Amino acid sequence: DLFKNKVVELNYDLNLMIIHSVLPKNIAKNNKFTELKISFFKDLFLIESEIKQNGVSNKDLFLFDTGYQRTAMLDNDLLKEGKFPVEKMEVLKKVIMRGAQGNEIPVITSNLKVLKIGKYKLKNVPIQQLTTNKPLRDKNIHILGNDVLKRFNIFLDFQNNVVYMKPN
Secondary structure (H helix, E strand, C coil): CCCCCCEEEEECCCCEEEEECCCCCCCCCCCCCEEEECEEECCEEEEEEEEEECCEEEEEEEEECCCCCCCEEEEHHHHHHCCCCHHHCCEEEEEEEECCCCCEEEEEEEEEEEEEECCEEEEEEEEEEECCCCCCCCCCCEEECHHHHCCEEEEEECCCCEEEEEEC
16 A cells, blocks of 8 residues: 555666656646556456567566566466467577575576557567466466566556656
């Protein structure tokens, strides 16, 4: 509840996080920003994004995670549900990550053709496929990480549950 009823600005151009009591007037009507509805799962917030590969497109909710230092992590169960052509993604590397409890997490880094966030399309994005030991036990979820988020200046409007993003 630290940011309840606040607006959090993440200005990556200036490396600043600013807490506002109201959304600055020029943001909501500025067509340089894309507007995304915030959905909540427990105390975590998510935004809808889209992935595309070889003619297959899936829209899902992504955890908005500035603490994850990579581009995106895709949940294998969600990929299977959406019949996403994982086998056609170029594998860039395979590694073992360590979880907070020291557990081993096998991770495959692959090339995703398109990651679409609002009106912005990122092409040829190296993503990680989560194979086991998911971060949330009771929900299959994709994660947007800071290597993508830092490409935008962002307003998190927790008064109206909206994210405003524009490329920086």
